[in-house]
Amino acid sequence: MKHQCDTDILSGVVKYETVIGLEVHSQLLTVSKMYCSCSADYASTPPNTHVCPVCMGLPGVLPTINRRAVEFTVMTALALNCSIPEHAKFDRKNYPYPDLMKGYQISQYDKPMSVNGYLVIDIEGRKKKVGITRVHLEEDVAKLLHRTTPEGESYSLVDINRAGMPLMEIVSEPDMNSPEEARLYLVKLRSILQYLGVSTGNMEEGSFRCDANISIRPEGSKEFLGKVEVKNMNSFRAVYRALEFEEKRQREVLDTGGRITQETRGWVDEKGITVSQRSKEYAHDYRYFPEPDLPPLAFSREMVEQVRAALPELPEAKYDRFVSGYSLTPYDAGLLTDSRPLANYFEECVGLAGKSGGEKDIAKKAKTISNWLLGDFTRLLNSSNTRIEASNIKPWHLVEMFDLVDRGTLSGPLAKTVFEEMFSSGKTASAVVAERGLVQISDSGELAIIVDKVIADNDKAIADYRAGKEASLTFLIGQVMKASRGKANPAVVRKIIVDKLGGN
Amino acid sequence: MNDLHRLTIHEAHALLKDKKVSSVELTRSVLKNLEAVDSKVRACMRLTADTALESAAAADKAIARGKASVLTGVPMIIKDNMCTKGVTTTCGSKMLENFIPPYDAHVVEKLKAANAVIVAKANMDEFAMGSSTENSAFFTTHNPWKLDCVPGGSSGGSAASVAADETIYALGSDTGGSIRQPAGFCGVVGLKPTYGRVSRFGLVAFASSLDQIGPITKDVTDCAIVLNAIAGHDKRDSTTVPLGVPDYTRALTKDIRGLRVGVPREYLVEGMQPGVRKAIEAAIIQFEKLGAKVDRKVSLPNTRYGLAAYYILAPSEASANLARYDGVKYGYSYRDTTSMWEAMEKTRQFGFGAEVKRRIMLGTYALSAGYYDAYYLKAQKVRTLIRQDFDKAFDSCDVLVTPTSPTVAFKIGEKADDPVQMYLSDVCTLPINIAGVPGVSIPAGFADGLPVGLQFIGKHFGEETLLRAAHAYEQATPWHTMKPAIA
Numbered sequence: 001m002k003h004q005c006d007t008d009i010l011s012g013v014v015k016y017e018t019v020i021g022l023e024v025h026s027q028l029l030t031v032s033k034m035y036c037s038c039s040a041d042y043a044s045t046p047p048n049t050h051v052c053p054v055c056m057g058l059p060g061v062l063p064t065i066n067r068r069a070v071e072f073t074v075m076t077a078l079a080l081n082c083s084i085p086e087h088a089k090f091d092r093k094n095y096p097y098p099d100l101m102k103g104y105q106i107s108q109y110d111k112p113m114s115v116n117g118y119l120v121i122d123i124e125g126r127k128k129k130v131g132i133t134r135v136h137l138e139e140d141v142a143k144l145l146h147r148t149t150p151e152g153e154s155y156s157l158v159d160i161n162r163a164g165m166p167l168m169e170i171v172s173e174p175d176m177n178s179p180e181e182a183r184l185y186l187v188k189l190r191s192i193l194q195y196l197g198v199s200t201g202n203m204e205e206g207s208f209r210c211d212a213n214i215s216i217r218p219e220g221s222k223e224f225l226g227k228v229e230v231k232n233m234n235s236f237r238a239v240y241r242a243l244e245f246e247e248k249r250q251r252e253v254l255d256t257g258g259r260i261t262q263e264t265r266g267w268v269d270e271k272g273i274t275v276s277q278r279s280k281e282y283a284h285d286y287r288y289f290p291e292p293d294l295p296p297l298a299f300s301r302e303m304v305e306q307v308r309a310a311l312p313e314l315p316e317a318k319y320d321r322f323v324s325g326y327s328l329t330p331y332d333a334g335l336l337t338d339s340r341p342l343a344n345y346f347e348e349c350v351g352l353a354g355k356s357g358g359e360k361d362i363a364k365k366a367k368t369i370s371n372w373l374l375g376d377f378t379r380l381l382n383s384s385n386t387r388i389e390a391s392n393i394k395p396w397h398l399v400e401m402f403d404l405v406d407r408g409t410l411s412g413p414l415a416k417t418v419f420e421e422m423f424s425s426g427k428t429a430s431a432v433v434a435e436r437g438l439v440q441i442s443d444s445g446e447l448a449i450i451v452d453k454v455i456a457d458n459d460k461a462i463a464d465y466r467a468g469k470e471a472s473l474t475f476l477i478g479q480v481m482k483a484s485r486g487k488a489n490p491a492v493v494r495k496i497i498v499d500k501l502g503g504n
Numbered sequence: 505m506n507d508l509h510r511l512t513i514h515e516a517h518a519l520l521k522d523k524k525v526s527s528v529e530l531t532r533s534v535l536k537n538l539e540a541v542d543s544k545v546r547a548c549m550r551l552t553a554d555t556a557l558e559s560a561a562a563a564d565k566a567i568a569r570g571k572a573s574v575l576t577g578v579p580m581i582i583k584d585n586m587c588t589k590g591v592t593t594t595c596g597s598k599m600l601e602n603f604i605p606p607y608d609a610h611v612v613e614k615l616k617a618a619n620a621v622i623v624a625k626a627n628m629d630e631f632a633m634g635s636s637t638e639n640s641a642f643f644t645t646h647n648p649w650k651l652d653c654v655p656g657g658s659s660g661g662s663a664a665s666v667a668a669d670e671t672i673y674a675l676g677s678d679t680g681g682s683i684r685q686p687a688g689f690c691g692v693v694g695l696k697p698t699y700g701r702v703s704r705f706g707l708v709a710f711a712s713s714l715d716q717i718g719p720i721t722k723d724v725t726d727c728a729i730v731l732n733a734i735a736g737h738d739k740r741d742s743t744t745v746p747l748g749v750p751d752y753t754r755a756l757t758k759d760i761r762g763l764r765v766g767v768p769r770e771y772l773v774e775g776m777q778p779g780v781r782k783a784i785e786a787a788i789i790q791f792e793k794l795g796a797k798v799d800r801k802v803s804l805p806n807t808r809y810g811l812a813a814y815y816i817l818a819p820s821e822a823s824a825n826l827a828r829y830d831g832v833k834y835g836y837s838y839r840d841t842t843s844m845w846e847a848m849e850k851t852r853q854f855g856f857g858a859e860v861k862r863r864i865m866l867g868t869y870a871l872s873a874g875y876y877d878a879y880y881l882k883a884q885k886v887r888t889l890i891r892q893d894f895d896k897a898f899d900s901c902d903v904l905v906t907p908t909s910p911t912v913a914f915k916i917g918e919k920a921d922d923p924v925q926m927y928l929s930d931v932c933t934l935p936i937n938i939a940g941v942p943g944v945s946i947p948a949g950f951a952d953g954l955p956v957g958l959q960f961i962g963k964h965f966g967e968e969t970l971l972r973a974a975h976a977y978e979q980a981t982p983w984h985t986m987k988p989a990i991a
Binding site: 053056057058059060061062063064065092094096098101102103104156158285287288289292293294295 | 593821
C-alpha cells in the first residue's frame, strides 16, 4: 500500500504529525514493600536500613504479594476505565545490573492486572481520549550512587532501601500528538493518582517517573518511522521540553533526507537537548517467564465491583461539581481540580466561609477564594517551593482574612500585603492587621480630612471630573488610598468625593 | 550404651523420653561415629559439633522439664542448600564458599524450635545440580556400601550420612530425584513431599516450581515423624498450601489389603539393570502377599517426554534463580579488573562449576526470544500432559510403584563426563516433580552388593496412603535393617 504524503505544493515542505506514547512508573503509598514486610517509607533514611533478606535478594528467599499494592493498582485501573481480567500473573524480567538484587525483576508480562482503558484530557477546550494500554504492578530497583575518589577513581555504592518498592506501570497508547497533550496527560494522570491516594505523584523526588516514546510521520500516513524512547526527565516541564526538542530534531533529520534511528535517548536538562543512549539493535532480550514463586492473581467480579464502589471522587466529577455547584469558570475549576491538595484546600475554605458571616452568596465567596488560591497563593507557593498542605496558611486563616475584608476591617488592596505576611510568618490576618496598624479607615470624618487635602492638591483632576471624565474619579480615589497608605475604605472614599464635588 | 548412633528417631526418642540416655550421650555417640567414618564417606561439608553439644544440653533440659517432642535432642544433618543462621551455607559451590546466611530456613526454624541437634551440613552437587555428588565444588561423597561408588545426588551427602549412621536422620531437597535417587543408592528412606507441602523459604533455589524439601531417614516411621515436623503452610512461601497437617505416623497401620497398587509399564525402562528388575518383581509379589491389588497395565504414556521437558523447565528457572550471584553483594567476587561487566562475568566464570554453567546456558537459550515457544512453552504443555497422566492413573490406583533409578549406584567417575547418561539416572524420579505429586524411595533389596530403591508415588497431598504402603512393605521385608560395613 502506498502512503500519501500531504505536501504543501508551494513550499515543497512535508507536513508531519507527532505521535507520542507515555510510560509512567509510580511508586505506591503502601506501608510495606512489594514483596517483603520492610517499611516503604524510606525517604531520608540512611542507606541500607530498610532492608531484609527478601529485598536484598539473598539466596533462599521468596517473595510474597503486597495485597494493598494490588488493591491500589485495581483502583487506579478502574479510575482509568480499564477492564480487570479474571486472572493475572507475575513474570520474571531477566537482566543483569547491580541495582537489581535478584538479577530479575518481578513484573507482569502477558497477563497484566488491567488492560484497555482511557483518560480524558482537555486540549484547547475540546475533550480528547487517550488510550491506556495497561496498568500493571512490579518492583523498584536499588539506587546506585556514583562516586569518585580524591585520586579520580570512580566507583559506585548501592543503596537497597528503594529495592522492592511497589511500582505501578501505566502505559498509554500512542494517542498524543503534541508535547502539550503529553503534558496534559501527565497532569491528569497524576491528579487521578493523588485523588485515589495511591501515589504522591512527585516527579522531582522520583516517586512518579515518565518515559516517552515519540515519532513523527507524514500527516495522514499510518506508518511508524523510527520510534525514539526518551528518558531522564525529572519534571513535567522537562517532559514537555524534551518532547518539543525531539519533535524538532526528528523533523530536521527527515527534512535533510536522514533516517530516524530507533533508539533510546536521554534528556540533558541543563543543555536542553536529548542525547543517544543506546540503539535498539542492542536492546535486551528480557526472557520473560512466569514467576514460579507467586501464585496467579484471581479477581472475582464482586471484588472488582467493591473496589469500584469504594473509589473516591475523581478529578472529573469534582470539576463538574465545582462548575455546577460553585459556578466557577471551567478554566478555574480545571486548575483547582488538577491537584487534589489544592481542590481539598479550596473545598475546606468554601465550607468554612459558608459558616462564617458576611457575604451570603456562596458562588461569590467561591469565586473570591478561587481567585486567591490560583493567584497570590499559588504564586507564593511556587516561588517558595512549598506544598499547599505544608503552607503556614491554613484554610481557616484565609477565611478569617476574607471575613475581615467583608466586615470592612481590612481593605482589599491591603489584604495582599497582609496575606504575604501571613504566608511567611504563619500569623493570622487579625494579628497582622493589629500589629501593623492596618485597620481600614471607614470613618467618614477621618476620611473627609484626607479627601479635602486631595481635592485641594488636584485642580486638574477636579476640573476633568466636572467635565464628565469618569476616570478622574478613580484617580482621585487612588490618591486618597495612597495618602492613607492603603487603609482607606475605597467605597466610603468614593461616596465622600462624589458628595463633595456635587456628583453625578 | 554403645551404638547409639545406629538408632532410629523413634528408638532414640523412646530412650530419651524415659531418660535412659541423654541427648548429650546420643550426640557424642553420633559425633564419634561420624568422625570415625566420614574420612571415608565424606558426607559432611561442615561439622557443627560445638553448637550440637550445646543444643543437646538444651534438649536435655527440655526433656527434664517434660517438654520433649519426638525430635527433641535427636541429632540430624542438613543439606548445605538450606540456610542456617550464622553457619556457612555453600550450596556445594565456590560461589557461596564463605556465605553465612543472616537467617534460618523455615524448616531449620521448625527443627530448632523442636530442640533438634544439628551436627553437620551435608555435601551436595553444586546448587543441587547432579545425580552423584561429584559436582560438589569441594569433594565427592562416597557410597557407604561401596566406597568407590557414588552415593547418588544431589542430596548424596545427606543420604550417605544416614546410611553410615553419621546422623539419626537428615534433610535433603529434591528437584528431579535428588532425595529419592541417593536414598535408593544408599539403602535408606527418602521422601519428596507434594509440591507445596513443605515451605521452601530459606532453601537456596534451583528450580522453584520443582524444588521440595524432604526427610532422609532409616525407616518409614522416621520419615513420617520428620514430615510431621516440617510440613505445613508458611506465609513466606506463597506456594505452600494452607492444608492442615495430619499425624502421618497414624497412617502407618501395616494394613494394605485391597490397596490398589499400579505398576506403570513405562517405568520398567530399557537399560534397567537385571538386578533392579528382579528386585521390583519380587516387591510386586510381596504386595500381592500383603493383600494389595496389583495392576500392571497402568500407563503414563507421556513419561517418555519427561526428561526432555525437565531439562528445559529446570534450567530455565535456574537461569533466573542463579542470576543474583554476580559478586556484587555476597559470595565469591572476582576483583582483579576495573570493569564492572568484566567483574560480573569473571565472577560467574570462575565461581560456578561446569554443570551449573551448562544448565544456565540451556535455560537462557530456552527462554530467549524466538525459542521460547518451541522450548519453554512446549515443555509447559508437556508438564500439563504428564500431570494429567498421573491424575488418570490415580483414578484406578491408590499408589504407583516403580524403581527409583534404572541402576544401582555407579562407580565414581563413570558418568562424570557424560551428562546425558547422568541425567538418565533420574528418569524414573523427575516426572514426579513435574507432576508435583509425592514420591518416596525405600530399600528393596540388593543388586551386585548395592542397595536397590523402590519408589512409591502418591496423589497430591496423599502422603498418608503413600507412607502406609511403603511402611507395610518395609515391615514385611528385612532391607531397612541392613547396614553397610564401611571399608
